[in-house]
Amino acid sequence: MRLLIVDDSSIMRRIIEKNLKDYDIEIIGTAPDGHKALEIVKEKKPDVITLDITMPGMDGLACLDEIMVVHPAAKVMIITALSDKLTGLRALDKGARGFLYKPVNADDLANAFDRLLKRNENK
Amino acid sequence: MKILYDLPIRIKFAVVLIPLILIILCFDYFQIQHNYLDYGDSNRLNKTINLGIEINHVVHELQKERSIAIGYVTSNGHEFDEQITRQRDVTDSTLNRFYVELQNPDLEDVLVKHTNDIELLKTSFDEIDEIRRRVDKLSLDPYQILKYFSDINNVALNTVDQLINETRDKDVAQQVHALIYFLKAKERASIERAIGTQAFTLKAMDDELYSSFTSLVAEQNSYIDAFIVIADDDSRDTYERLVAGHDVDEVDRLRNVLHTRTNFEVDSNYWYEMTTNKINALKKVEDSISSRLLVTTAGLASNAFRKFWTFIVVDVIIGVLALWLMSIIVTNLLSNVKLLEEYAVRFSKGDFTRRVVIPTKDEIGHYAHTFNVMAGEIVKSHNILRKERDKAKFLYNNIYRVAMMVFQNIHQGIFLLDKNQKMSKLYSKSMEKIFGVNKIAGENFSNFMRPLIIPRDLEALEMFMRHLFNEDMDEDVVNQLNPIEQVKIYSEKEGLVTTKYIRVNFTRIWRKDKIANIMVTVSDETEAVLLQKHLEEAEKKKKQETEQVLSILKIDPSLIRGFLHNAKRTLRSISERYETDRDGNFKELLQFTFETIHNLKGNAVVIGLDIMSQKFHEVEESIAELKDKEVKGKDFLTILYEIDDADKMIDDMSSMLRKVADIYRKYPSGGHVVSNIMLIDSLERAVKVLSEKMEKQVDFFFKNEGNLVLPNEKIDTFRDIMVQLIRNSMRHGIEDKAIRSEEGKMSRGSITIDLNQPEDTLLEVTYKDDGKGLDIENIKKHAIEVGVVSDFEAEKLDEQGIIDLIYKEGFSTAEEIDEHAGRGQGMNLVKNLIEGMSGTFETSFETGKYFQLIIKLPVSGSMKEEPELDETANS
Numbered sequence: 001m002r003l004l005i006v007d008d009s010s011i012m013r014r015i016i017e018k019n020l021k022d023y024d025i026e027i028i029g030t031a032p033d034g035h036k037a038l039e040i041v042k043e044k045k046p047d048v049i050t051l052d053i054t055m056p057g058m059d060g061l062a063c064l065d066e067i068m069v070v071h072p073a074a075k076v077m078i079i080t081a082l083s084d085k086l087t088g089l090r091a092l093d094k095g096a097r098g099f100l101y102k103p104v105n106a107d108d109l110a111n112a113f114d115r116l117l118k119r120n121e122n123k
Numbered sequence: 124m125k126i127l128y129d130l131p132i133r134i135k136f137a138v139v140l141i142p143l144i145l146i147i148l149c150f151d152y153f154q155i156q157h158n159y160l161d162y163g164d165s166n167r168l169n170k171t172i173n174l175g176i177e178i179n180h181v182v183h184e185l186q187k188e189r190s191i192a193i194g195y196v197t198s199n200g201h202e203f204d205e206q207i208t209r210q211r212d213v214t215d216s217t218l219n220r221f222y223v224e225l226q227n228p229d230l231e232d233v234l235v236k237h238t239n240d241i242e243l244l245k246t247s248f249d250e251i252d253e254i255r256r257r258v259d260k261l262s263l264d265p266y267q268i269l270k271y272f273s274d275i276n277n278v279a280l281n282t283v284d285q286l287i288n289e290t291r292d293k294d295v296a297q298q299v300h301a302l303i304y305f306l307k308a309k310e311r312a313s314i315e316r317a318i319g320t321q322a323f324t325l326k327a328m329d330d331e332l333y334s335s336f337t338s339l340v341a342e343q344n345s346y347i348d349a350f351i352v353i354a355d356d357d358s359r360d361t362y363e364r365l366v367a368g369h370d371v372d373e374v375d376r377l378r379n380v381l382h383t384r385t386n387f388e389v390d391s392n393y394w395y396e397m398t399t400n401k402i403n404a405l406k407k408v409e410d411s412i413s414s415r416l417l418v419t420t421a422g423l424a425s426n427a428f429r430k431f432w433t434f435i436v437v438d439v440i441i442g443v444l445a446l447w448l449m450s451i452i453v454t455n456l457l458s459n460v461k462l463l464e465e466y467a468v469r470f471s472k473g474d475f476t477r478r479v480v481i482p483t484k485d486e487i488g489h490y491a492h493t494f495n496v497m498a499g500e501i502v503k504s505h506n507i508l509r510k511e512r513d514k515a516k517f518l519y520n521n522i523y524r525v526a527m528m529v530f531q532n533i534h535q536g537i538f539l540l541d542k543n544q545k546m547s548k549l550y551s552k553s554m555e556k557i558f559g560v561n562k563i564a565g566e567n568f569s570n571f572m573r574p575l576i577i578p579r580d581l582e583a584l585e586m587f588m589r590h591l592f593n594e595d596m597d598e599d600v601v602n603q604l605n606p607i608e609q610v611k612i613y614s615e616k617e618g619l620v621t622t623k624y625i626r627v628n629f630t631r632i633w634r635k636d637k638i639a640n641i642m643v644t645v646s647d648e649t650e651a652v653l654l655q656k657h658l659e660e661a662e663k664k665k666k667q668e669t670e671q672v673l674s675i676l677k678i679d680p681s682l683i684r685g686f687l688h689n690a691k692r693t694l695r696s697i698s699e700r701y702e703t704d705r706d707g708n709f710k711e712l713l714q715f716t717f718e719t720i721h722n723l724k725g726n727a728v729v730i731g732l733d734i735m736s737q738k739f740h741e742v743e744e745s746i747a748e749l750k751d752k753e754v755k756g757k758d759f760l761t762i763l764y765e766i767d768d769a770d771k772m773i774d775d776m777s778s779m780l781r782k783v784a785d786i787y788r789k790y791p792s793g794g795h796v797v798s799n800i801m802l803i804d805s806l807e808r809a810v811k812v813l814s815e816k817m818e819k820q821v822d823f824f825f826k827n828e829g830n831l832v833l834p835n836e837k838i839d840t841f842r843d844i845m846v847q848l849i850r851n852s853m854r855h856g857i858e859d860k861a862i863r864s865e866e867g868k869m870s871r872g873s874i875t876i877d878l879n880q881p882e883d884t885l886l887e888v889t890y891k892d893d894g895k896g897l898d899i900e901n902i903k904k905h906a907i908e909v910g911v912v913s914d915f916e917a918e919k920l921d922e923q924g925i926i927d928l929i930y931k932e933g934f935s936t937a938e939e940i941d942e943h944a945g946r947g948q949g950m951n952l953v954k955n956l957i958e959g960m961s962g963t964f965e966t967s968f969e970t971g972k973y974f975q976l977i978i979k980l981p982v983s984g985s986m987k988e989e990p991e992l993d994e995t996a997n998s
Binding site: 085086088089090092093097098099100101112115116 | 579582583586587590596597599600601603604605606
């Protein structure tokens with residue numbers, strides 16, 4: 001499993017990376033905004049992507065649209081501080097398959113990834 | 124064909140049997156008719172044979188008469204005279220019998236067919252008299268006689284032939300023909316007799332006669348041969364028995380004699396006698412045949428008649444029997460079928476109490492038996508089913524009752540959603556209570572929630588539901604985004620809009636790999652949320668009260684008291700003005716209110732009573748809102764309401780103030796430390812507030828190196844003194860920032876209070892500011908102006924004396940009165956307060972440097988802090 005972390009906050013990116021240290025997943029890159037994320041997606045085709053919603057430039061939802069165009073097989077997990085449910089539901093509409101509220105801890109992440117990847121095994 | 128299959132059984136029977144009966148009836152009808160015809164036929168034949176016999180008798184006698192007549196004529200009347208007369212009588216008697224027979228009424232219908240023949244015969248018989256007359260006159264030759272009589276006989280024989288020659292019975296017909304051949308042969312024999320008689324009488328036979336004779340014999344023989352061939356054995360036997368013997372042989376011999384035409388020496392009478400004997404024998408044969416025919420035909424007729432009636436009777440008997448049997452069978456069959464049908468209907472209606480009883484051992488009987496077995500089996504299965512059903516019902520009822528009990532009493536709203544988001548028929552009673560509606564079952568959930576929540580939540584809910592029903596979406600992920608996990612709903616009931624806080628949770632119910640339903644639980648969290656809010660409010664209020672208390676504690680009680688008193692009065696004056704000025708200029712009134720409130724707010728700010736300044740600020744805001752609008756009378760209501768609210772707050776503060784004072788009174792030694800802290804705080808605040816107000820930056824220092832604690836009863840006085848001093852310093856002592864800079868002083872001024880206890884019985888308080896000190900000349904001038912001292916007396920005073928002037932009553936001017944500077948009592952107040960505590964004071968200063976006042980107060984015992992006592996005081 002190859003993971004791309006997309007978040008405009010470097011602290012947040014580091015937290016996710018750190019929390020996934022013991023989880024069996026290979027982090028192949030991080031991106032601070034939508035544009036950079038898309039470049040990596042096109043280039044490396046990650047299996048799993050964690051995606052922030054609020055980002056400068058291209059936001060998470062727009063980025064999700066683009067990802068689904070260039071790499072529809074990607075499993076996208078939204079990790080956001082936004083408490084607005086409508087935005088989260090829109091992300092599901094657009095193809096996201098996981099959802100987490102910030103702040104995240106190692107357990108939350110592991111559980112969320114377990115759920116996201118278990119479905120992959122079943123399919 | 125379909126029509127036939129659909130017919131009722133009764134009609135089916137009819138369809139089969141009626142043609143059969145018709146065929147049998149037709150057949151019988153033909154049989155009966157045939158017998159009847161046979162009967163009629165034989166009867167008729169019998170009668171015609173009777174008539175024919177009479178005719179034959181006539182013919183027989185005519186034959187004799189013919190021969191006699193020929194003999195008579197041939198002998199020219201010499202012979203046969205007697206015989207002829209006798210013979211004519213016999214002939215006539217037979218004729219009479221014929222006529223009598225002809226009158227027989229039975230013959231009427233027979234004769235209708237033969238009228239012409241009979242008429243011809245009667246005409247021929249009528250000719251006999253004429254022939255006889257001419258015979259008597261001898262005017263006829265033998266040939267003529269032969270011809271005439273033969274003609275009559277031919278007619279007669281033909282008539283007989285016609286009469287009897289019609290029968291449908293083959294044997295009878297054959298015998299009739301035999302008889303006719305025999306009659307014809309006998310006629311020939313008779314003619315032979317006549318010709319022979321003539322020949323033996325004349326003793327000659329010409330060629331003509333001879334040829335007639337030979338042909339006659341030939342004809343006679345051939346007729347006899349024909350008769351022998353077709354006659355039955357009886358007739359043949361009779362013939363062979365009767366036509367034999369001497370006379371017959373003699374006739375054969377004499378016939379040979381005549382054939383030879385050489386010897387006619389035979390008496391004609393002998394010939395006549397012989398032939399007549401033979402003919403009589405023939406006649407006997409004829410009679411025998413005739414009588415046997417009569418017997419046969421009569422037998423046939425009676426036979427046919429018997430057959431006719433036998434057929435009818437047997438037909439009727441068989442017909443009746445057949446109909447009877449048929450009706451029994453059909454009735455039995457139909458009644459059985461009907462019985463079966465009746466029970467089938469009974470069973471079909473679920474009535475198994477009775478069994479079909481059909482005693483017959485035919486298929487229907489077997490069927491009825493099977494039917495009963497079947498019914499028994501049905502009843503058995505029925506009972507099993509009923510038991511199972513009762514069990515299931517019992518179980519179901521139990522489960523249902525439990526479910527209903529749960530659903531009726533559970534405090535949560537519970538229901539199921541199907542794929543179309545329809546709400547289940549079964550839902551917990553609480554649903555109605557929570558949502559205040561009864562229309563729940565079958566409603567679309569989104570539509571149900573539509574009037575209750577805001578559009579944005581509704582949009583989210585619809586999206587959420589879609590994902591919830593999507594098997595590919597993880598339930599936990601989706602549930603994280605439940606937009607109505609906790610939501611405020613607005614429901615309108617009887618025009619009253621109520622607000623509730625509900626929690627809605629969704630759980631997927633799987634069947635195989637599909638989501639069959641979503642279970643939804645709804646909890647009413649209104650109470651919890653309201654309680655939370657209530658707690659928050661209480662918290663806020665508590666905080667406010669604490670703030671009030673703190674404010675009160677921090678600030679000089681006399682200041683607060685003064686402020687509260689003033690504020691109360693001012694607010695009352697606003698209300699009064701409203702009362703009197705109700706119809707006045709609202710704009711002006713509003714402006715007045717605003718300014719007044721603004722002023723009050725300013726005063727609250729100055730004494731540091733944040734809670735009040737904040738309140739007045741709110742009132743001010745409300746008024747500001749109205750200022751730009753066209754003001755109406757009712758608009759003031761809100762303001763008055765707010766003012767009233769502020770008024771209440773003032774009352775609260777007052778009571779709080781009293782409570783604080785009470786506490787101080789109750790624990791005179793207790794709250795010393797607290798009071799001291801408060802004292803310092805309030806002094807600090809006074810400095811701060813005044814420095815802001817006067818735009819002078821002043822630092823306040825409170826030195827208490829000995830950690831001395833002022834006794835409670837002295838704190839108020841002490842604070843009043845200090846505040847008065849601070850006020851004076853701020854107003855008169857400490858210079859403006861610019862002046863201080865010019866004079867090379869620190870831009871920030873300072874006020875210092877120092878507590879010391881040099882002796883056990885003495886408290887020394889040093890108040891000092893770094894202001895400009897006292898302006899002796901100015902003081903003197905002011906004192907003279909306000910009339911504290913006269914010009915004269917003033918000139919006599921030294922510096923200390925002039926300084927003392929500031930402590931005189933009336934030195935402080937009225938213009939100094941404001942919320943911060945006190946009520947014009949000034950240093951006089953300070954002096955009075957110190958002296959009230961039996962203290963002394965000492966004023967010193969350096970122009971441009973400082974002002975200092977050292978107060979010495981007598982105290983008893985140590986003023987050191989006593990922690991244990993402090994604890995008790997605070998608890």
